[in-house]
Amino acid sequence: MTRSGRHESDDESVASTSDHESGDLTPARTSHRAAAKHAAAAVSAMSKRRAPPSSGWAGADVASSSSAPGTPSHSDRKPFVSGTPSRGTPSHHGRTRAISEASEDSDDSDLQLALALSASTQAPTPTPKKKGRPRKYAPVEVADDAVCALCQSATCAARDSLIMCSNCSDCAHPSCLNLTKAAAAKVKTYPWRCSNCKTCSVCDKAGHEKKMMFCITCDRGTHSFCAQPPMKDPSEVAWSCPECSPSTKPAATPKKRRAEAAESDGEDALAHSRKSKRARVVESEDEEDQQDSDREDDINQLLLDETFEPTSCDIALFKKAQEQAIAAASDESGASSSKESHLRSIEFGKYEIETWYSSPYPEEYTKLPKLFLCEFCLKYMKSSAILQRHMMKCEWRHPPGDEIYRSGDISVFEVDGKKNKIYCQNLCLLAKLFLDHKTLYYDVEPFLFYVMTEYDSSGCHLVGYFSKEKNSFLNYNVSCILSMPQYMRRGFGKMLIDFSYLLSREEGKIGSPEKPLSDLGLISYRSYWKTVIMDYLVQHTRADITIKELSQSTAINPYDIVSTLQYLNMIKYWKGKHVIVRRPDFMEEHVKNTPRIQQTRVNPLALRWTPLAQR
Structure with missing residues (x-):
């Protein structure tokens, strides 16, 4: 069959299909649908002629199915690029390339018509939604009549704004706290706490004031023994917390990744030699576990045996172990209870007095390492700044x-x-x-x-x-x-x-x-x-x-x-x-x-x- 004859047969099939599908559509819409079908048939016929018979290409299926009633339009199918199946929605460049390869045996007018109609019927690619950024921390607004707990004034020589503790609501100037400019700006980006309410950023516990280190960048506190690595004398070191000095490595380049892959191959060979040693260790541990299980089976068998009678040595050994367990449990419970509810010291007048026993103060005060008391009216407070303000007002x-x-x-x-x-x-x-x-x-x-x-x-x-x-x-x-x-x-x-x-x-x-x-x-x-x-x-x-x-x-x-x-x-x-x-x-x-x-x-x-x- 000649090329013109093929076009005529295709035109007839497209026309019959469009007449069957149109139904009660208007003539304008029917002609538009017929033109689209004509363009799809032209592209599929040209692609079929260039593809080899044994390639298993799906172009023939597309062409044959286009004449059947109820077949989806060309915009719903997945087109192909350069004779290979496409893995997704093709770009305009891909369609142009496919049609240009078939232009040697087709008319320029048909190709332009097919390109225009396929582009017009192509569904727009949805744009992905942008992920929202995390919400920033909103600093707490300081009251107009607030004063600094250290200098007892609303303004200072440095003319910096007040910052407020998120726990006790005490205010202070960053310059009065000897904070750097970077730290003064950083404390407004997270719930900052004053030195009296400061907790360790690692263990989230207060206490051990002499062991507390303060970050020079964000003023977060960390115990010297909680830091990694632990520090013995933190007073002489300008320390930065992990959040301000992260130890994360930059992203590796392709060359570095190839070098790391080569190193990993060598490490795999070394790890394979170590596996045999580990296997021998695991075998010995399995033998010990088996021995322990055998002992437990023997003990359980003795306990189930009604004729078994423990000797005086067995009874004495059991009582001794029981006493040791009771003593250890009581020591642990006593130590934990004393740590939870025992104030270590109080500030009373010009004296700092170490306490001997616990007292049923309110729970929020018993967790403090030190309690501050007015020596005249005996009211108790959480910090020295509150005590100083109270002493200025106390008339007793x-x-x-x-x-x-x-x-x-x-x-x-x-x-x-x-x-x-x-x-x-x-x-x-x-x-x-x-x-x-x-x-x-x-x-x-x-x-x-x-x-x-x-x-x-x-x-x-x-x-x-x-x-x-x-x-x-x-x-x-x-x-x-x-x-x-x-x-x-x-x-x-x-x-x-x-x-x-x-x-x-x-x-x-x-x-x-x-x-x-x-x-x-x-x-x-x-x-x-x-x-x-x-x-x-x-x-x-x-x-x-x-x-x-x-x-x-x-x-x-x-x-x-x-x-x-x-x-x-x-x-x-x-x-x-x-x-x-x-x-x-x-x-x-x-x-x-x-x-x-x-x-x-x-x-x-x-x-x-x-x-x-x-x-």
Whole structure:
């Protein structure tokens, strides 16, 4: 068949197909569809003539299927480029190249028509959507009336803007924090924390302030022992965190990739030689595991055997292992609980005091390494900056309540737990840091607190205190007593005890501290009872001194007097009754220490107090 005859047959098939598909289409749309079919048939016929018969090319299928009713249009098929199947939507250049190769045996007008119609019917390639960028951190706006926690002003000499801590909302100037320009700009791009709230960027824990390193670029904190590699002396090193100095390698070039591939081939040969060694090691480990499993099977068999009876050696070994396991578990639990809830130190006035025990402060305060307290109103705070601002506003310079005793620079204030509840609760929380057996924290209304202070130009500083019930059925004159650690070994503890017995004598009662006493409390009270008894025996040389007479004169409970005399080996049972034995060595020692002892005694004439029952 000639080329013109082939075109005519194709035209007829295209025309019949278009008439069948058109249906109720308009003549304009029918002619457009017929022209498209004509162009598709022309391209497929020319491609079929150039392709070899045995190539398995799909051009014949395309040409044959174009005349069938319901066949998709040319725009829905996947065209081919240069006689090979296309893997996707071809470009305009690909279509031009395919048609140019067939132009030797076809008319130029047919090719131009096919090119124009195929381009017009080609579906537009959808453009991929751009991925959105991650949202930037929005810095927290600083209030207009905010001031720097360090310089206490809104502006500074460097004229830099304030930055605010994302945890405690304290503000500061970057220049006051000695931050570089890069660090001052970097801290505004993430939730920055001040030095009091700073946590390690690796372990996310506070504490170990001396081991905390600060990045010179972003001011993030990291413990020196959490850094990689760990650092022993971080104070002399200008350190940058991994986020500011990443150790990521640049992308490898093709030459580097080929070199790395060659190196990997050599490493594969070396790894193959090592595999045999590892295989021998694994075999030995498998043998050990098999031995362990055999032992477990033997033990399980013995446990299932009802006739098995453990020997005394087995029982002793089991008990020893059990005790060791219990002790190890208790040590771990005790250490973890103490680390979680134990404040290490407090700042109280001009002293930084290490605490001895934990205290039930609110949870957000117990996690801090240091607590800051006002020494006058006893309010607790998280940072020194907050404490400084509080001290500028705090008007208290002595405890609340009535001053009932003043001798020299020593004063005692009576504070009612019902009238000054917050102060008394804070006083109990402070005392729990140094007392192990204290259980009273918040129920302070039934108690009276007697606070001893030392006066100077700045105010009355807390020395110690004791509390007692307003109405005690057992005549207890002390419920809790504490001498602050910075005033210990100066006689203030015995002065507080002596003051409690002075109040008991004014009330006309025989007093005694609540039992049982702690170890330190028992030592202090025995020392005081010994001093009072020796003083009375030195002043009264009569031989008929009785326990009852001694108790009524000193307001000390007879039971406490007898226990002290027994401890000093100064009482004996003779002729059916107990008698007091005078020991010359104790008497001489007391006379020698009398001047020093008098310094720890209170002056009864300086007391201005009326008992509660007589008010």
